[in-house]
Amino acid sequence: MNVANTTIGASGLTFRSILAGTAITGPVDGIVLNTTGGSGGLSVTGDVGGSNNGSSGTIQRTIAVGISLNSTRNVSLGYMNIQNSADAGIQGFSVNNFALNRSNVTSSGNSTSDEAIQFGLFSGATEGVTGTVSIVNSNGSSNAHNNVHIRNASGTISSFTVSGSSFNDLNDVTGANAYLFEMSGTAVTTVASMTGNIFNNNSP
Numbered sequence: 001m002n003v004a005n006t007t008i009g010a011s012g013l014t015f016r017s018i019l020a021g022t023a024i025t026g027p028v029d030g031i032v033l034n035t036t037g038g039s040g041g042l043s044v045t046g047d048v049g050g051s052n053n054g055s056s057g058t059i060q061r062t063i064a065v066g067i068s069l070n071s072t073r074n075v076s077l078g079y080m081n082i083q084n085s086a087d088a089g090i091q092g093f094s095v096n097n098f099a100l101n102r103s104n105v106t107s108s109g110n111s112t113s114d115e116a117i118q119f120g121l122f123s124g125a126t127e128g129v130t131g132t133v134s135i136v137n138s139n140g141s142s143n144a145h146n147n148v149h150i151r152n153a154s155g156t157i158s159s160f161t162v163s164g165s166s167f168n169d170l171n172d173v174t175g176a177n178a179y180l181f182e183m184s185g186t187a188v189t190t191v192a193s194m195t196g197n198i199f200n201n202n203s204p
Contacts, residue, residue, distance in 0.1 A: 001030070007037030012074060014043045017057035026061030030082070033072040041072060041097070046079025052102045052139065054081040065091045066108065073097055073131070083107050085114075089143070092119045097131040100138050109144030112174045116143035120151035125185060130155035137164040140178075144171050147202075149180045152187035159191050166198040178202040 001018055020030035033042060046056035056079040059066045066085040069075055069092035078101040082089040089108035092098065098119075105116040113122075117140060120128025128151055140147035147167040167178040178199045183189055 002032040003036055003042075004032060004034040008040040008042070010039040012040035012043060014045065015056075016045055017055065018044055018059070019057035021058070021060040021062060024061070026063065028063045029065050029068045030059030030062050031067040033075065034068070034070045036072040038073065041074025041076070043076040044078060044080060046102070048078070052104055052137065053079060054104070056080040056103075058083065060084050062086060065089075066105075067091070069093070069095045069098075075099070076101070078102055080104070081106075085109065087114055088118045089116045089140075090118065091115070092129055093121075094127050095119060095129045097133075098129050099132075099134045100136070101134075102137045104139045104141075105143070105147075106139070107142045110174070112145050112176065114144040114174075115146045115149045116140040117148045117150075118146070119149070120153070120182075122151070125153045126151075127155045127187075128152045130157055132159045133157055134159075134161040135165055136161065139166045139168070141166070141168040142171070144174045146175075146177045146180050149177070151180075151182040151184065153185035154187055156188040156190060157192070160189055160193070162194045162197060164196045166200065168198065168200040168202065170202045175202065
């Protein structure tokens, strides 16, 4: 799925599921939202059940990023499996409002520059994600560098919630942090909460 340089209307795009790639090979990217305007966004709903059952589909074996978000907003991903991406599982720049629910991001990347969930860059003045941000009942495991890396150099996160999630089993050779959250420059986080999460077997 690729929406680029196209305004998404206020009602947004809603999908029950999105699939990309097979157990053997995959596309360059699974989902791309790039410069989609200031109104609507993307929701992938799945079956809205009580388990991480992958009912929204699997994004796998992408040559680059599993889900690429750039200058977009109101992204809600539920019940997804994002796995075996050659680069980041989910990567975002200048994203406003992001929610990940009951999803699994596993075995992403193969080097010290490849994150499972990445918003922003390691340095410089890039804005990663702003507005309301949540990662709930989701899992990041067996990824190359950081299971989660969020870094803003500007902008405001008005509400940041991480709950009921697990961040485990970093790569023993290239791994760095199970969870890395950085605000620099003029960036602001108004409210943040991390509750009921598990961090396990992150040896680096």
